[in-house]
Amino acid sequence: MTNITKKIAVITGANKGIGFETARQLAREGFHVIVTGRNLQAAQQAAGELTENGLSAEALSLDVTNEASIVAAVAAVERRHSRLDVLVNNAGVMLDAFDKTPSQQPHEVWHKTFDTNLFGVVEVTNAFLPLLKQSSAGRIVNVSSILGSMAANVDPSSTFYSFKIPAYNVSKTALNAWTVHLAYELRDTAIKVNAAHPGFVKTDLHGVDAPLSPAEGARTSVQLAMLPDDGPTGSFFHEGTVQPW
Numbered sequence: 001m002t003n004i005t006k007k008i009a010v011i012t013g014a015n016k017g018i019g020f021e022t023a024r025q026l027a028r029e030g031f032h033v034i035v036t037g038r039n040l041q042a043a044q045q046a047a048g049e050l051t052e053n054g055l056s057a058e059a060l061s062l063d064v065t066n067e068a069s070i071v072a073a074v075a076a077v078e079r080r081h082s083r084l085d086v087l088v089n090n091a092g093v094m095l096d097a098f099d100k101t102p103s104q105q106p107h108e109v110w111h112k113t114f115d116t117n118l119f120g121v122v123e124v125t126n127a128f129l130p131l132l133k134q135s136s137a138g139r140i141v142n143v144s145s146i147l148g149s150m151a152a153n154v155d156p157s158s159t160f161y162s163f164k165i166p167a168y169n170v171s172k173t174a175l176n177a178w179t180v181h182l183a184y185e186l187r188d189t190a191i192k193v194n195a196a197h198p199g200f201v202k203t204d205l206h207g208v209d210a211p212l213s214p215a216e217g218a219r220t221s222v223q224l225a226m227l228p229d230d231g232p233t234g235s236f237f238h239e240g241t242v243q244p245w
């Protein structure tokens, strides 16, 4: 076991994009960050960039759709640190075919999207829960999207009403519902569970036309990872503002 006294944070899909910037900002805030990725080499490169700049980081292989990978990652964190303070479920995919309507999206797209954006989050979270319960102030951040907001999707006056990216949006709606259910289960514990909308961010997932930088997109996840003990649980935020479910 290591003798790290800092708070420990695991971030999924942290080799690039919003996840990498979340890891960087949490490390700057004094966390020891575990930069996970499905490609270990990419995670090692990302963690190396942090340690080269004097930050406390390590890399770990974690494919959120692979049960053996999840079990091995949890075992490694338990062996090295015996607890976990923050889990940021950041890994996500957007696989929809933009030239197809909701009813035309290939079933494979629905399955693959849900495997990562919902089932991956549920399995990773459940596997890390015993270690999060060892923390005096566990925080779970589910990186969602305003595109998963049912309120926005049914309101013709919403900016996001016409952004119908079916498998992606519905997977984030389900992720929001999972957030509410888990927060309810853990309501009498020290663990807070919240969903984050990062904003629209220049990454491989969204593309270069988005208004925010990855560093700006990481801010909501970092805020929710560092909530005080009297902070909210079971809510949906963007930059400190509650978002409609």
Ligand SMILES: NC(=O)c1ccc[n+]([C@@H]2O[C@H](COP(=O)([O-])OP(=O)(O)OC[C@H]3O[C@@H](n4cnc5c(N)ncnc54)[C@H](OP(=O)(O)O)[C@@H]3O)[C@@H](O)[C@H]2O)c1
Binding pocket: 012, 013, 014, 015, 016, 017, 018, 019, 037, 038, 039, 042, 062, 063, 064, 065, 089, 090, 091, 092, 093, 116, 120, 143, 144, 145, 146, 197, 198, 199, 200, 201, 202, 203, 204, 205, 206, 210
């Ligand atoms: N960008 C936006 O405007 C925006 C808006 C709202 C919400 N979000 C959400 O923000 C999160 C981060 O997205 P991003 O924009 O930073 O996209 P990104 O740059 O494409 O990063 C996505 C990350 O998820 C990882 N990932 C995908 N499948 C995985 C799996 N099975 N196991 C482990 N990691 C996996 C990717 O790994 P690889 O490098 O190996 O592919 C990558 O590290 C996502 O949940 C996304 O839905 C983004």
